[in-house]
Amino acid sequence: MLHYIAGFTVLFLGAFLVLILGSQQTLKHYGLEYPFWSLVLGLIIGNLLPLPRWLRAASDHTEFYIKTGIVLLGAALPFTTIVKGGVWGFLEAALIIATGFTTAFLISRKLGLEREFAAVLGAGSSICGVSAAIAVGCAIGADQKKVGYVASLVVLYALGLIFLLPALSRLLGLPDVVAGAWIGGSELADAAGLAAAAMVSEKAVQVFTLVKLNRDVMVAIVAFLLAIVAVTRWGNGQGEAGRPGVGVIWERFPKFVLAFLVASLLSTYWVSTYGTAVNAHVIGNLNVLRTWLFTLAFLCIGLNTRFKDLKVEGIKPVIAFSTVVLVNVIMGFILSHLFFGGIIAQPIK
Numbered sequence: 001m002l003h004y005i006a007g008f009t010v011l012f013l014g015a016f017l018v019l020i021l022g023s024q025q026t027l028k029h030y031g032l033e034y035p036f037w038s039l040v041l042g043l044i045i046g047n048l049l050p051l052p053r054w055l056r057a058a059s060d061h062t063e064f065y066i067k068t069g070i071v072l073l074g075a076a077l078p079f080t081t082i083v084k085g086g087v088w089g090f091l092e093a094a095l096i097i098a099t100g101f102t103t104a105f106l107i108s109r110k111l112g113l114e115r116e117f118a119a120v121l122g123a124g125s126s127i128c129g130v131s132a133a134i135a136v137g138c139a140i141g142a143d144q145k146k147v148g149y150v151a152s153l154v155v156l157y158a159l160g161l162i163f164l165l166p167a168l169s170r171l172l173g174l175p176d177v178v179a180g181a182w183i184g185g186s187e188l189a190d191a192a193g194l195a196a197a198a199m200v201s202e203k204a205v206q207v208f209t210l211v212k213l214n215r216d217v218m219v220a221i222v223a224f225l226l227a228i229v230a231v232t233r234w235g236n237g238q239g240e241a242g243r244p245g246v247g248v249i250w251e252r253f254p255k256f257v258l259a260f261l262v263a264s265l266l267s268t269y270w271v272s273t274y275g276t277a278v279n280a281h282v283i284g285n286l287n288v289l290r291t292w293l294f295t296l297a298f299l300c301i302g303l304n305t306r307f308k309d310l311k312v313e314g315i316k317p318v319i320a321f322s323t324v325v326l327v328n329v330i331m332g333f334i335l336s337h338l339f340f341g342g343i344i345a346q347p348i349k
Contacts, residue, residue: 007058014041015295035130035189036155038295039148042302051303062144062300066134069293072286073131074220074263088339089184089207092332093214096185097222099331100126104324111316115234116142119226121317124150125324128216129158129189132223134297135260139223140230148301153321158192165329166199180204181340184211185332188325207340220260 018041021027022034045051051059104122109115120142124133130151137147165186169179179200187193190212197208267283 003054003057007055038298039302042299046303059300059303065293065297069290071259072290074260075267089210092335108320129154132219135223139227158189162196176201176203177207178336178341180207181336182332184208186329
């Protein structure tokens with residue numbers, strides 16, 4: 001117990017430092033928020049210094065921080081968000097996720113990566129970045145080090161897209177609404193996407209939000225479906241495929257996924273009953289707690305990840321991830337023109 005208290009105190013102080021860095025406005029503008037700083041700080045300490053036993057006692061609770069944070073994420077994502085995004089925002093998000101995830105899974109399997117790793121790569125590159133990677137990783141029992149690996153790729157690629165997408169939008173002379181929809185379907189992280197859209201215009205930010213929120217809310221559906229597939233077909237990440245009975249399925253099933261869905265449904269009920277103003281205050285407080293939990297989780301992932309372990313993965317995950325990002329950018333460009341450029345739908349003014 002004393003070891004855990006000492007270790008958690010250090011983690012708490014580290015998270016506090018990370019949140020201070022992540023709240024700096026200039027850094028936030030370029031997407032350098034708490035996921036980036038927590039992973040970097042954890043990786044530096046974990047790879048340069050041997051972890052004492054008392055620190056390992058606290059950093060070994062990564063899954064607790066992640067799963068609790070994911071449940072709180074569900075409370076911040078009411079299913080009414082889909083309605084707010086409109087039918088075209090929903091369709092673009094759904095097609096981006098379906099295409100990106102399928103591409104990631106097929107290429108990863110072709111390259112010889114295991115199913116769990118392929119699923120985490122697909123989630124991180126096509127749904128909502130780091131949050132999706134850790135939600136799906138926990139749902140299917142993936143190796144947390146590989147989840148951290150995907151989280152690192154998400155951060156790096158998201159930073160690059162902040163500058164690339166607005167520059168291409170200006171070069172191609174895209175209308176602001178089309179540029180916003182393109183960024184919403186292509187960017188990997190909310191903060192990075194918001195920064196990219198803000199470089200275009202306020203209208204681009206509004207349309208980006210319509211598309212990206214629909215992608216975010218779908219993490220619940222994808223995690224739930226993959227959890228079922230994992231426990232019934234993949235052996236829940238243990239490599240023991242088969243058709244277990246109902247009792248075994250319930251025993252293996254990650255219960256936090258159900259808690260995520262319940263939290264989202266309660267949030268939906270809360271919004272419809274008490275209105276968005278009251279809900280915003282409650283969700284704001286929950287988001288603060290979730291941010292702390294995710295910061296602690298990313299710190300722990302960094303502390304327990306060794307660069308020599310990442311080298312073992314080789315270039316194959318990078319190839320798979322890069323391919324999905326490219327597919328998402330191309331699909332996002334096409335769909336943003338179809339749904340927001342007036343080709344199928346009435347263009348937004």
